[in-house]
Amino acid sequence: GAGVSQSPSNKVTEKGKDVELRCDPISGHTALYWYRQSLGQGLEFLIYFQGNSAPDKSGLPSDRFSAERTGGSVSTLTIQRTQQEDSAVYLCASSLWAGDNEQFFGPGTRLTVL
């Protein structure tokens, strides 16, 4: 079956603009995670969803970052008033349930803020 998909694959934007990143999880997966990976760095947890609910938003770096998930499927990560330090690869992952099972990652969205 289809894996996790993300769009766009690349996004170049100007400082101060808003961006939306999209994640389509594997069908039937109830949990969805967002991570940020800066060049050569590790996986920084941002937020996760169980169904449409986000029990843990502790990783969001600032109030410029928000995310939502609708219909227990597609999720959108929105970054308002982008800054150069927001430049990174944003990875989405999904799993059958939240917690102790395999996360399947998408290909990521490479965001560049000029």
Added chain:
Amino acid sequence: GENVEQHPSTLSVQEGDSAVIKCTYSDSASNYFPWYKQELGKRPQLIIDIRSNVGEKKDQRIAVTLNKTAKHFSLHITETQPEDSAVYFCAAIPDTGNQFYFGTGTSLTVIP
């Protein structure tokens, strides 16, 4: 919350030698420990995982060991091959939560 430390950050081995990557965790209630491999420009993929009720798990050339008392777990790769070159991430999941706490990654280079 959980804190996962991973060592070394970089590792170079000759083809055919073994590689060992170690992670320590802080929350004694953590019960699931996966390892992910990320090749250059690719997405992370699960290669092996272990749960707290076992001490070792093997899958061909890779194995993971868990020491609950010392709160550390290790990835062992034997007979390394150039295609093993990648960044490896460990993670721990506390019994009381659903978030993966990832280590900072180990960049493994296998020299032909």
